[in-house]
Amino acid sequence: MRILTVGDSWTYGTNSSNPQMMSWPAQMSRKYGVNVVNLASPGSSNHRAARITVEELCRDSAYDWVIFPLVPASRTEVLCNGKWKYVWPTLWNNDKVSEVYHEFWHSWNDVQQTIMTSFWFIHAISSMVPNIYI
Numbered sequence: 001m002r003i004l005t006v007g008d009s010w011t012y013g014t015n016s017s018n019p020q021m022m023s024w025p026a027q028m029s030r031k032y033g034v035n036v037v038n039l040a041s042p043g044s045s046n047h048r049a050a051r052i053t054v055e056e057l058c059r060d061s062a063y064d065w066v067i068f069p070l071v072p073a074s075r076t077e078v079l080c081n082g083k084w085k086y087v088w089p090t091l092w093n094n095d096k097v098s099e100v101y102h103e104f105w106h107s108w109n110d111v112q113q114t115i116m117t118s119f120w121f122i123h124a125i126s127s128m129v130p131n132i133y134i
Contacts, residue, residue: 001032001034001035001064001065002034002035002036002037002062002063002064002065003025003028003029003034003035003036003037003063003064003065003066003067004036004037004039004053004056004057004063004065004066004067004129005025005036005037005038005039005040005066005067005069006039006040006044006049006050006052006053006066006067006068006069007040007044007049007068007069007071008040008041008042008043008044008049008069008071008075009040009042009043009044010024010040010069010071011023011024011025011038011040011069012038012040012041012042013025013026013038013040014042023038023040025038025040025067026038037056037063039052039053039056043075043086044071044075044086045071045075045076045077045086046070046071046073046075046113046114046117046118047076047077047117048077048084048086049068049071050068050117050120050121050124053066053068053121053125054121054124054125057125057128057129058128061128061129063129064129064130064131065129065130065131065132065133066125066129066131066132066133067133068121068132068133068134069134070114070118070134073110073111073113073114074110075087076113118134121134122134
């Protein structure tokens with residue numbers, strides 16, 4: 001069995017003694033004897049996780065499961081000068097992109113964004129992988 005995991009620092013294993021050995025995907029791999037590919041990244045947004053998952057499944061569709069833990073909805077990303085910039089409007093990052101985004105951020109958008117991202121994600125990959133766990 002082959003499993004793809006995506007997400008933020010919790011899935012990545014940040015603050016563990018050894019993220020490659022102590023993250024929950026690594027422990028799941030050892031405990032159940034399955035092949036787990038962990039593409040999580042600290043600070044990741046749901047949009048980033050969805051994008052990375054779709055890109056990975058387009059490259060390699062031989063996964064039996066995708067595990068997609070939802071991260072705080074207020075995290076987002078914007079394309080700034082050709083690079084993806086993570087923005088978490090509830091924190092102050094002291095840069096212009098974060099400042100502008102923070103000024104126009106509304107919590108209701110988080111709920112709508114999470115719902116729409118989840119529906120888009122499920123629809124996008126449902127034909128690529130048999131099992132999705134969100």
